[in-house]
Ligand SMILES: Nc1ncnc2c1ncn2[C@@H]1O[C@H](COP(=O)(O)OP(=O)(O)O)[C@@H](O)[C@H]1O
């Protein structure tokens with residue numbers, strides 16, 4: 001079974017304003033909301049690709065209730081720990097450019113965390129688990145390392161999509177796969193990463209530190225896949241961006257679905273890139289049909 005863990009889910013409030021004026025009264029020309037948070041997006045895209053997963057993490061309040069109901073209506077299996085504070089709302093403001101305000105999220109008590117740890121203890125060797133997204137402020141930045149180690153003791157394959165300080169910890173915990181974007185990998189090494197060649201250079205350093213596989217996504221420039229045996233680069237398909245929130249999560253979902261179906265890394269990676277771009281070109285997460293259509297344009301080359 002595949003498990004996705006979202007410690008800090010969100011309701012994503014997507015609002016479009018023409019000529020946004022800071023400090024003024026702005027009225028939206030379009031607004032909508034979706035369940036969000038990285039693992040949740042991955043579970044939703046996996047479902048569309050025909051792969052089942054169970055979504056874990058913390059949900060609370062009316063926002064948490066909305067997410068849980070939405071996921072169940074999509075046929076996604078969920079087993080969230082219910083917490084006393086409300087799940088956050090993240091604002092995705094579109095006005096020519098995309099601006100995001102992500103909330104800090106509810107605080108998680110020790111008893112609530114213990115419930116998640118007990119769920120992890122029940123997982124089995126053939127399971128695959130994704131840890132992704134920010135960490136609620138009441139939990140330590142090393143929490144993912146603790147969770148990863150518990151999974152590794154059971155030989156569970158661990159994928160992590162995290163950023164900032166938690167990423168610095170996770171890269172030392174020998175995960176099966178991480179998926180930083182080019183800004184996030186640049187932050188690890190205190191450099192700017194702008195070209196596939198630069199991404200390759202710093203991705204290789206992560207492999208030397210013990211990470212088994214690395215996908216570095218580079219928005220409109222596409223993505224790289226690296227491990228000790230191969231390095232691939234895929235240029236992103238061309239199209240008009242409607243809402244890029246969830247594009248990175250879709251790369252992870254496409255790749256995980258390929259792995260779950262026993263495809264070689266090269267194919268799983270190509271599907272990941274197609275899913276990422278298909279999500280960027282739609283208001284919501286990509287459908288299977290949209291991803292398969294774009295897959296025809298994804299050309300994976302050795303780098
Ligand atoms: N402007 C774009 N044009 C085409 N594809 C895009 C664009 N933005 C994102 N993508 C696709 O989505 C993937 C993930 O995007 P990226 O912005 O790097 O991830 P994240 O959301 O994690 O920051 C890219 O590898 C690419 O396939």
Ligand SMILES: O=P(O)(O)OC[C@H]1O[C@](O)(COP(=O)(O)O)[C@@H](O)[C@@H]1O
Nearest residue numbers: 036037038090133134246247248249
């Ligand atoms: O946990 P974080 O880092 O605040 O990110 C949460 C946000 O990221 C998303 O999961 C989208 O992530 P990506 O654009 O990286 O795929 C949103 O749904 C959510 O609002």
